[in-house]
Amino acid sequence: MASAGIDEVRAWILGRHPERDAIAPEENLIESRLVDSLSFVELVYAIEGASGVEIDFDTIDIQDFQTLSAIEKAFFATVRIA
Amino acid sequence: MLDGRVGIDLVPFGRVRQLTAGGDGAALRRMLSEAEIALCRPESGWDIAGVAGRLAAKEAVFKTLRVPGQVLPWLGIEILKDGGGWPVVRLTGRAAQLARDAGIEQVDVSITHDEPFAVAVAFGVGTPVRHAARPPRA
Structure with missing residues (x-):
């Protein structure tokens, strides 16, 4: 199940691309x-807002x-607790 | 003949207006250094053409480095002004390291803008590291 953050x-x-109505989880953005x-840069800002995590531009791994x-x-x- | 690499980029003013709309330009502050903001944010607000030109120039400079899989080091590529008002490039931190790795010793830029676009061309001088051509797909 997808998190609320994602x-x-x-x-x-999608708000930036009104021509689209879906994005597959594995689609290369x-x-x-x-x-x-x-x-x-705005995407990073949006992720920070949704996750509460501060992202350092100098240590970003583009794969993420x-x-x-x-x-x-x-x-x-x-985090799943058994 | 000078050895080097060329980079070019275009930024629509509309993209900059999106970045400045409805807020304090927080995203822009991750793309422009304090020195650059001082040059393109007078008391009347963001100089849209000035910001678009700087962002285009940063991207053009980055293209001269030809580094795959790297995030553009926005704050490490500064587009400032010399005494005559011409744009000058200052590379610091990761951007400077990427330039050294690429064999680029100095980068010059030229910027032009006219609603609705800014365009910048960069020329990196040095002894660029040449990458082998990719083999054609089978």
Whole structure:
């Protein structure tokens, strides 16, 4: 089940692309041009707002931002207690 | 003949207006250093053309470095002004390291803007590291 945070990020991206009504979890956001270098900064800002995590631009791993699935794993992972 | 690399980029004014709309330009403050903000945010508000030109120039400079899989180091590529008002590039931190790794010793830029776009061209001088051509897809 997707976290509320990643739903917020998905909604933010879709809000920028009215021609789209869905984004698959594994769709590459950069290669599909849903996110470009300018909007990448805004995306980071949106993830920070949704996750409460501060992201240091100088230590960013671009792999963590390639897909919604990668973003969820990097910033919204749920800790499961057995 | 000078050895180097060229980079070019275009930024629509509309994208900058989005970045400044309805807030304090928080995202822009992650893209522009204090020195750059001082140059393109007079008391009357953001100078949209000035911001668009700077962002285009930063991207053009970054393209001369040809580094795959890296996030543009916005604050490490500063577009400032010399005594004559011409744009000058200052590279610091990760951006400076990426330039050294790429064999780029100095970068010059030229910027133009006219509603609705700003365009910038950068030329990185040095002994650029050449990447092997990708083999054609089978």
